[in-house]
Amino acid sequence: MRTVPLVGGPVELRGALDLEVTEAGVMPRRLPAWTKEQYQDPSVHGVTLMPSGVRLVFRTDARELEFEVLTSTGQLDTDPAPRPTGMLDLLVDGAPAGRRQAPLGNVLRMAAPGAAQRLIPGEPGTVRFTGLPAGMKSIELWLPQQTPTELVALRADGEVLAPLPDGRRRWVHHGSSLSHCIEADGPTGTWPVVAAGLGGAEVINLSQAGNAVLDPYIARTIRDMPADLISLKVGINIVSLAAFRLRTFGPAVHGFLDTIRDGHPDTPLLLVSPVSCPAFDETPGPATTGPDGKVIALGDPADVAGGALSLAVVRAELARIVAARQAHDPHLHHLDGRELLGPDETDDLPDGLHPTAAAYHRMGERFAAHAFTPDGPFR
Template identity: 50%
Template sequence: MLTRPVTADLLRGAVEVEHTEHGLLPHRLPARGRAQCPDEQLLTIESQPSGVRLVFRTAATLVELDVLATKKTYRGVPTPPPDGVHELLVDGRLVGRAGVSEGNVLTVDMSTGETETRPGPVGTVRFPGLPEGTKDVEIWLPHNETTELRALRTDAPVESVPPGDRPVWLHHGSSISHGSNATNPTATWPALAASLGGVELVNLGLGGNALLDPFTARTLRDTPAGMISLKLGINLVNTDLMRLRALTPAVHGFLDTIREGHLRTPLLVISPLHCPIHEDTPGPTAPDAEAVRAGTMRFRATGDPGERAQGKLTLEVIRRELERVVRQRAGEDPNLHYLDGRELYGAHDAVEHPLPDGLHPDTATHRLIGQRFAELAFAEGGVFAAGHG
């Protein structure tokens, strides 16, 4: 077996990489942005490599990857989430899934936000029995586990693959875009939509942190892309972060910053998907204590609908304002577009595909959302159709 360290030239979908004592850690926000908001939840989320994959060319029939995973659990919930999944594709076709049970364990107290990390060992992801002959291999990293990459072992030499001519789709959103509740990394709706659309994905879906932060806007501004989408709104309600008075200029400022680096790039603003608990009820969102005591995770809205008169945000309020802002700007920015998120997941879908925890879709619903987005954005007549294929 040939052993080599994992190097940045093998990675796609990361904004930046960090060399740690264990190997290479992909990041989805740059160091400067991370330093401007030392929030522990954000730092955990951005280091979870949603959409990040290793890409290389090899004749190997056996591939092993040494990783140090950080697994997230919740205090009071007795059943831990399943291990993160690594998926291996050969020439675009899925041929294997594997994970590691070893690693660090990060325990989160949902009531206080406090966290505790218990160190653990490096594990090995193994993919035997690959097809003979030279091929392009992708290993998609777990979307929901921080993963430090220590070493790559193969039974034949590996070479990096130069970027092809597929355009880059840069997407930013909340935990749904991050992939929450999807069972595997290629099943998140952005990964599926990118595959159907024939584009290269850079996924800046940041669970709980699509909050119109200036450092996120600068990251989007500075990341090369042929098309950009922003799914905004739900986290502003979850966190009860701002009122309507602050929302409007914050959205304008976010778009202004992105346009500094992408003046004419097609830019799609997506309003929130349907979420029954917050359609007309403000946040903040909180875990349902009764469900947690029963051993499951479920969320509820704790705001008062009457507070909308004081400027508290609901999903209905945010949809109206996002559409108004886009229409206001579209006269001077013909490459700016709006999509009502309910076209991806609406009230009728909630009957057949309810959100299991009240906030996040399951894998089947991720598939539905990804297919609809691909049809609306990448297919003929879609806002991104001219930028791909």
């Protein structure tokens, strides 16, 4: 086995916009380094380190690969075990070729969600993929979408070369936890990855679980990066955090779109409204969790008349904004999120908010059937 450099060599790290050097190796981040000074909430940093959509890409004639990583997963003091570390998925020439459990490394203990964390240090672990096909082949090694993962070492028993251009269009997507897809069965089971595979695109997933609230630094990041296709899934965090009123929501959406258009004036851009979520469809946030583990909306439906936002209001406002802007922006498109997961499928929301792994697959298939068809916005 020979050690392959993870940085400065033939391996491309796709889906990450920054690399933090750590004592163990390097940690991918899904936002540029300059964004760190623009937020204070530690949850933003945490979800940015969760490598949803991040993968190592290269070519090799190796029959065996070893990948050494150091994961960091959380554990509540009341839980008997740390949260699952997730999976590492291997694709060979675009086809699934193996899935391995990510090894348990660091554990971050906390008394309650969002409380101060106590680090219990762990050690790097190694996963192996053996019996790979003979000959030169394209490799994609996908990191667990829900677990910060430091890259320590990559080893192969053959030659490793840089990937060749494949002509796929680059699709940049931003959304909430329902696009981050922590609950998916693995990193290639998130709905943006499923849709990208069906649509022949290469997705960059900038989704921020719990933090999709039209932050300007996200818009500037998208503005400044290469993109052939762009999609934004907007609304659930804005309602669940009670982040805006109707008066401020519309201008914030316009400003977010204006910033992206400064860098991508003609790029197809699909604005997706929220999927069905009974707790918030007619009731404003903020949100809490009930004793049964399901999400509850704490707002008063009567306050909608005064400007509070429910998902129904957000859907109507997004449709209105797109219709108004299409007069001068023919490359802007709208999709009602209920076409991805509708009101008759809410049994697929175990906590009342987040879809099951199977539902994420369906969402990816439906998005691809809408966006990547000959008449679709990503045609």
